[in-house]
Amino acid sequence: MDVKQNIRRQSLTDIEGQAARIAAMMGMIREAMLPPTSSKAAPTLSASALAQLCEVDKSKIAYRLTKEDLPAPTMHGNRREWPMADALPWIREFRREKLRPSDAAAVTITVANFKGGVAKTTTAVTLAQGLAMRGHRVLLLDLDPQGSATTLFGVLPDAEVDPENTAMLLFTGEQEDLSYAIRPTYWPGIDLVCAAPLLFGAEFALPARQSKDPGFEFWRVLDRGLDQVRERYDVIIIDTPPSLSYVTINALMAADGVLMPLPPSALDFASSAQFWDLFSDLCNQLVRARGQDKTFEFIDVLLSRVETSDAASSVVRGWIQEGYGDKVLPIEIPKTAVAATASAEFGTVYDMTRGSVNAKTFARARDAYDRMCELIEQQIQSVWAQQIEGA
Numbered sequence: 309m310d311v312k313q314n315i316r317r318q319s320l321t322d323i324e325g326q327a328a329r330i331a332a333m334m335g336m337i338r339e340a341m342l343p344p345t346s347s348k349a350a351p352t353l354s355a356s357a358l359a360q361l362c363e364v365d366k367s368k369i370a371y372r373l374t375k376e377d378l379p380a381p382t383m384h385g386n387r388r389e390w391p392m393a394d395a396l397p398w399i400r401e402f403r404r405e406k407l408r409p410s411d412a413a414a415v416t417i418t419v420a421n422f423k424g425g426v427a428k429t430t431t432a433v434t435l436a437q438g439l440a441m442r443g444h445r446v447l448l449l450d451l452d453p454q455g456s457a458t459t460l461f462g463v464l465p466d467a468e469v470d471p472e473n474t475a476m477l478l479f480t481g482e483q484e485d486l487s488y489a490i491r492p493t494y495w496p497g498i499d500l501v502c503a504a505p506l507l508f509g510a511e512f513a514l515p516a517r518q519s520k521d522p523g524f525e526f527w528r529v530l531d532r533g534l535d536q537v538r539e540r541y542d543v544i545i546i547d548t549p550p551s552l553s554y555v556t557i558n559a560l561m562a563a564d565g566v567l568m569p570l571p572p573s574a575l576d577f578a579s580s581a582q583f584w585d586l587f588s589d590l591c592n593q594l595v596r597a598r599g600q601d602k603t604f605e606f607i608d609v610l611l612s613r614v615e616t617s618d619a620a621s622s623v624v625r626g627w628i629q630e631g632y633g634d635k636v637l638p639i640e641i642p643k644t645a646v647a648a649t650a651s652a653e654f655g656t657v658y659d660m661t662r663g664s665v666n667a668k669t670f671a672r673a674r675d676a677y678d679r680m681c682e683l684i685e686q687q688i689q690s691v692w693a694q695q696i697e698g699a
């Protein structure tokens with residue numbers, strides 16, 4: 309046998325060609341996925357789905373309709389349906405008490421973990437959708453140069469994102485307030501700051517600024533850049549790259565709360581320990597050394613991608629419970645085919661309609677995310693209450 313036939317040498321030009329072919333494919337996949345306008349659409353709510361989100365009985369929705377002061381449904385035969393944008397005034401009306409008090413500011417939540425593939429992006433986007441559906445005004449900030457969250461919003465990082473659509477100009481110092489980069493999305497109640505590979509440049513720009521000016525605090529650039537933005541949103545959710553990069557440190561320093569998705573695998577558990585170790589080292593060097601401090605209102609560990617039947621994972625679940633104690637949220641996100649199918653269609657469980665997949669798995673996946681959103685909403689409400697008390 310000629311062993312040489314196993315070798316397929318690739319020049320840089322070959323690799324370039326490969327990259328271009330895949331980029332072109334992505335464009336085509338996007339066109340095919342998102343017909344007819346190549347843009348996504350948020351789901352429409354039935355009367356019972358609306359009642360559930362408003363946390364009232366269906367009869368109350370019917371009664372309120374007679375007052376004609378909230379958006380009327382569109383009729384499908386004799387079924388009433390509300391496009392998400394029309395449902396939001398209802399939800400905000402009925403859930404008034406649970407929304408941000410006017411004298412409180414946005415709560416910033418950073419989704420972080422060293423590792424890739426632990427469901428950071430899925431968690432960040434699903435949480436953004438879940439909170440928006442509950443009436444909150446959400447800003448989703450994508451800080452991962454891979455732009456996965458950006459892609460889930462139907463925007464292609466390589467072809468459709470320029471520096472001014474990302475946090476990059478903040479990191480280079482060309483802008484001081486992140487407002488310039490915010491754009492609306494297909495999902496009512498969610499605005500987005502995109503990410504793209506160009507954001508890798510921040511890993512050079514930030515240390516370069518630091519070495520030019522020792523008084524500069526590279527880790528507080530994002531925190532400062534969000535000052536104005538915090539007055540206009542209820543919740544800011546930050547998706548981060550799978551590393552403790554300069555950008556991730558900025559995201560953690562800007563956060564009121566941290567959410568760490570953690571699959572119950574031994575390697576992921578071990579790597580999460582390294583994450584906190586490195587982070588506290590960095591904080592000591594940067595923050596404490598300057599006589600400053602940093603407090604988080606909450607740190608949550610979210611069991612993600614849990615295979616309930618897997619014996620090994622139940623051992624590691626025990627370690628996580630023991631190691632992280634009450635930081636572990638009392639909900640597990642199961643690993644389901646529904647979540648996988650949703651992402652193959654560039655969406656999440658909240659983008660899917662009930663009929664399109666197995667009803668039982670759909671309910672199992674969706675109930676877990678609903679509960680996650682509920683638990684985090686309660687923490688957000690506590691932070692608002694504290695802000696007002698402290699003011």
Ligand SMILES: Nc1ncnc2c1ncn2[C@@H]1O[C@H](COP(=O)(O)OP(=O)(O)O)[C@@H](O)[C@H]1O
Pocket residue numbers: 423424425426427428429430431456550612613614641642643644645647648651652
């Ligand atoms: N609950 C789940 N069940 C099945 N697959 C999941 C689940 N959550 C995430 N995934 C899949 O796992 C992969 C990694 O998720 P992602 O959110 O991109 O992780 P990260 O941002 O940490 O790299 C994606 O393909 C995603 O669709």
Ligand SMILES: [Mg+2]
Pocket residue numbers: 428429430452456457548
């Ligand atoms: Mg990601």
